[in-house]
Amino acid sequence: MAFEIQTALFSLGGVVIGGGISSATTWLIARSERRKFAREKTWDVRRQAYTKIIAEMVVATSWANEMELGFRRNPREYEKSPKADKDSGEFAGCVVTAKRVFIANRLMLSQRFVAEFDAIMNDFERENRETLIQANLVSKIHEIFERGTKRLTEIGISETVANLT
Template identity: 30%
Template sequence: MRVEIWVALIGLGGLLISALAGLGGTLLGSFLSQRTAKATALELFEIERVKAAQDKMWDHRRAAYSDIIAKLHLLVKASDELVEGFTDGEVPPEQFFASAYYDVCKKEATDAFKATRQSFDDARLVLSDLFSERYVEFRTAIYATDEDDDPPTSAFAVLKAATDAHADLLAIARAEVAPQLPQAD
């Protein structure tokens, strides 16, 4: 009988050990699963935080690009009006240059250029390097138009610089703000 008791106790101990091992494994698995879930949740939170910041940055960049390009378009229009005044044939270029309308057109072009500069300076933090570099090239070209040159030549130079920059900056903005999806083969 003693042997039977020992055998029963050993069997009961084995069952108890198996039950405790199963329970321990379940608890350990639950703990590890909870820890992994918590780490994943923290990682997803960080990804969402960065994504929200990037989205906000894109919103600011889109607004800045729109503002600069709109003001640059005003410069193109004002410069075109100056060039047209010199070349339309209605009045001689010298007479247009001496007119009050020339002063109005010149002021509009100057004000539009100053507005693009101010918008650029205000938004410099959010602009891409490519956009900034192209704008600085444009600004340098405008500064290079020699006021000592004859006014029609200066007007043509400003119009060309503004028109080229407008097209380039618009293309850069479109490519950055609304990137194209890859084409399927």
């Protein structure tokens, strides 16, 4: 009789230990999957924000280029033309949209991206305050946006590569 009790207890102990190991393994896998899901979801939001901000910055750069070309061809005529008003309005619309997306997603963006976007906007606002000659202002703004868009794109690409590995 003692042998049967000992065998039953040994079997029961094996079941308890096996169940404990199985439960711990299941918990660890579920925890890992939750973290992976959260990381992927965060990256999806960040990627969408990067895409929208950079796209708006690229279009703004194109409009700044249009304005710069207009001032190079004939500054006096361009400055008073409806095309200048249209180009300026389109540029401003892109900048406003980029800022709105940035503000709406600021907590999800990387510190590098936030710092670079802030630097671009600070340079842009400083030039708007300090540069009095419209043709010079447009040239500087075009340069700021072209250089800044390139840096934002590089940050986005480096973070994409880092996220995939």
